[in-house]
Amino acid sequence: MPKALAALLLGLLHTAAFAPTYAWWAQILALAGLAWLALDAPPRRAAVLGLSFGLGWLSSGLWWLHISMHQFGHIPWLLAALAVLLLALFLASYYAAALGLAAWLSRGSGWGWRMAIWSACWALAELARATFFGGFPWIASGYAHTAGPLAAWAPWLGVYGISALAALMAFSLVAAGKKQWRLAVLSLNLAAFGPFLLPHDFTVSTGSLNASLLQPNVPQDQKFDQALIDANLDQLAQQIEAARGQVVITPESVAPVPVAYLQGEYVQRLDAAARQRPLLLGTFLGDDTSGFTNSLLAFGGDQAYDYGKRHLLPFGEFIPYGFHWFVKLMGIPMDDQMRGQHQQAFAVAGQRLRPLICYEDLFGEDFVASMNGPDAATVLVNVSNLAWFGTRMVQDQHLQFSQMRALEFQRPFIRATNTGATAALNHRGEVTARLAPATRGVLEVTVEGRSGSTPYARWLQAWGLAPLWAAVALVLLPAAWARRRAKLAS
Known part of the structure; x- marks a missing residue:
């Protein structure tokens, strides 16, 4: 029990490593503490x-889900808290299985094999x-390393490769504590200093783009209020008309009424504003018969575009089988949506913008095809509405995911959000401009488009995440075979 409590507290420390603190070293220390506690533990105890x-990591890192369920979904406080706890327990079960497997495979192994098994099992869980189940990699451990020495590995290995390297560094500290100095120094050097011996920039400039990023700051409980929609849309139009960039980008679903049902006069007003500069408007496309799609629709410009x-969000945008009763309890508008069909970029001012809506930017493997080839995107764009979840922690976490994609693909990243984090990032993942959260405004930014492919983008498009799965298998299958032979011999 004391060790389980210590592991829970280390999970809380692990959460503190992510944005807004960017304390990458805390992620490694927390994981090293877990490895120390689990060292030589039997499989069941290691799983606990x-x-x-x-549980400590994911319940503290996802607590903001409670806001959407209780404050906006009107689910009783205790039931919403229980739902967050159950989700954290479900996601924590991956790490329970990983540590149990690592403990079983490591029995009788030398320090080198133990280190490899630990890192491979952690990567397997991630x-x-x-x-x-559609994937939910929110605050995966590699995201803590958008700053620090491991960030240089992003264009080579991506976030899950970094997760494995972080686990390697963590176990190296345990090895050092057991006076396995040579092994510890070798692995620490590999993880921390290897990429500095290699070239950093794989992409080249394609010129600059001036963009206007809108942050309307409409409270979530007012967004779909019929009495306030017209006033909110009028304020939105005023922001669009006052914008000065070469392209105007609004947040996700900033027009809560499907575009087919917007008043004709309002659409004409948007068309008039877009004659000065193209507009990407967050809205819904479709109808009651065919269903609705969470979309970005272009006004103006040289092409018809939407x-x-x-990648839809479970419970918010599509309803998993058997959970209709739970989602209907929350009364989420448009809770079962259609999926978009294409990945083309939007051309403007000599740049190609690749949109991503809300948490789509967690899944680089989904849109990596847009990062390679002669028509590859030169700028990444995220539009979000995080007003469902408050302003603490969630906005900074989501910004950090965009930072990792910028590092992996060496592309600038611009973000237009309802309440935050509206920001611009350069191709090194550095925040160059940001609006204060929970304020209304327009962020006028200039970003430098980039073309070219990183090694990660090339192998990810060719094979997906299979090389990482294969690397894990190359460690764990021989270890399992050796464990079986040892058991038979005894």
Whole structure:
């Protein structure tokens, strides 16, 4: 029990490593503490430690889900808290299984194999959480390293490769504590200093783009209020008309009424504003018969364009089988949506903008095709509405995911959000401009478009996440075979 409590507290420290603190070192220290607690533990005890760590990490890192369910979904406080706890327990089960497997495979192994097994099992848990049941890799451990020495590995290995390297560094500290100095120094050097021996920039400039990023700051409980929609849309039009960039970008679903049902005069007003500069408007496309798609619709510009969200959010945008009763309890508007069909970029001012709606920017493997080839996107764009979840923690976490994508693909990233974080990032993942959260405004930014492919973008498009799964298998399958032979010999 004391060790399980210690693992729970280490999970809380792990959460503190992510944005807004950017304390990458805390992620490694927390994981090293978990590895120390689990060292030589039997599989069941190691699994309990993994579950406790994951529960502390994911319940504290996802607590803001309670706001959407209780404050806006009107689910009783206790039931909403229980729902968050159950989700955290479910996600923590991946790490329980990983630590149990690592403990079983490590029995009788030398320090080198133990280190490899630990890192591979941690990577296995991260990949499983990102893949199974649609994937929910929010604050995967690699995201803590948008700053620090491991960030240089992003264009080579991506976030899950960094997760494995972080686990390697964490176990290196344990090895050092057991006076395995040579092994510890070797692995620490590999993880921390390897990429500095290699070239950093794989992309080149395609010129600059001036963009106007809108932040309307409409409270979530007013967004779909019929008595306030007209006033909110009028304020939105005023922001669009006052914008000065070469393109104007609004947040996700900023027009809560499907575009087919907007008043003709209002559409004409948007058309008039877009004659000065193209507009990407967050709205819904479709109808009551065919269904609705969370979309970005272009006004003005040289092409008819719309982008529909492809990776939908469970419980908010599509309803998993058997959970209609729960979602209907929350009364979420348009809770079962259609998926978008294409991934084309939007051309403006010599740049190609690749939209991503809300948490689509967690899944680089979904849109990596847009990062390669002669028609590759030169600027990444995220539009979001995080007003469902308050302003604490969630906005900074989501911004950090965009930072990781900027690092992986070496592209600038611009973000237009309802309440925050509206920001601009350069191709190194550095925040160059940001609006204060929970304020109304327009962020006028200049970003430098980039073309070219990183090694990560090339192998991710060719094989998806399979190389990482294969690397895990190359460690764990021989370890399992050796464990089986040892058991038979005894």
